[in-house]
Amino acid sequence: MDLSHVADAVAYSVIDPSTCSICGKSFKTKGYINTHMLTHSREKRHPCSMCDKSFITRSALNAHVNSHLNVAAYTCTVCNKSFKTKGYISTHMLIHTRDKRHRCSLCDKSFITRNALSLHTETHCNEPSHTCTICGKAFKTRSYLTTHLMMHDKGQPQYPCTSCEKSFSSLDLLCTHIQSSHSQPMYTLMQSPVSLSSPAPSFHSPAPNESFKD
Known part of the structure; x- marks a missing residue:
């Protein structure tokens, strides 16, 4: 050469x-x-x-040698996927068997993993058990509290929904949420006790024979 x-x-x-x-x-x-x-x-x-x-x-060469050393010794008999440890393949097999061994003691639902059961159990709590350390507001689930804490981190104002536990960073988002989730008409939203820093815009549609003037 x-x-x-x-x-x-x-x-x-x-x-x-x-x-x-x-x-x-x-x-x-x-x-x-x-x-x-x-x-x-x-x-x-x-x-x-x-x-x-x-x-x-x-x-x-070193990257290739690793392919010789990291041999997947455990193979799934259902889909032929290979895994390095017995623990990995045991967790994987739950997908095929759908063995929901973790049962909820409060209802008839069951779950594949203990973590999924823990998240579900929180939904049974009637009293909010997750409290915000900044403003003292309480929530039923940890995920609701996590979403709420993001608003504190961003330093944004909060507009809470009076029909559920959600809060929003702007009045527009709150109105959209209420209309879509709680089916309340716009005139009901305008009667909300939330105070605004500036007046809401008014819209005027001209009559059929009305002309625009400069």
């Missing part, structure tokens, strides 16, 4: 160590560009001791 063009390019890289003279790519150090020049020569000088493959760079 004639590598004279690569040798010339390496010699040029000593003069300009940041740019490859073959493809024009730029690099921060001479070491990076010397490694890059090997991709043009395609000389695979790093053989694998476990198989007959060879690689251009040592880093590529």
Whole structure:
């Protein structure tokens, strides 16, 4: 293999160590560009001791060797997926069996994982058990509290819904929520006790024969 063009390019890289003279790519150090020049020569000088493959760079060889070491020893008999540990495949098998072994003591529902059961159990609580340490507001579930705390982090004003536990960062979002979730007409929203810093805009539709004036 004639590598004279690569040798010339390496010699040029000593003069300009940041740019490859073959493809024009730029690099921060001479070491990076010397490694890059090997991709043009395609000389695979790093053989694998476990198989007959060879690689251009040592880093590529190391990544390949890991594929020999990280052998997935546990294979799913249903979908043939492989896993490295017995714990991984045991969790995976629950997807196929749908074995909902975690039963709720308050209703007839069951869940695959204990975490899913814990989240469900929170919905049975009649009294809010998750309290905001900033404003003292309480919520039934941790997810509701987490959403609420984001408003404190952003420093945004809160517009709470009087029909549920949700709060919103603007009056527009609150109105949209009430109309879509609680089916209240717009005139009911305008009677809400929420005070505004500026008057709501009024809209006027012209009569059929009415003309616009400057």
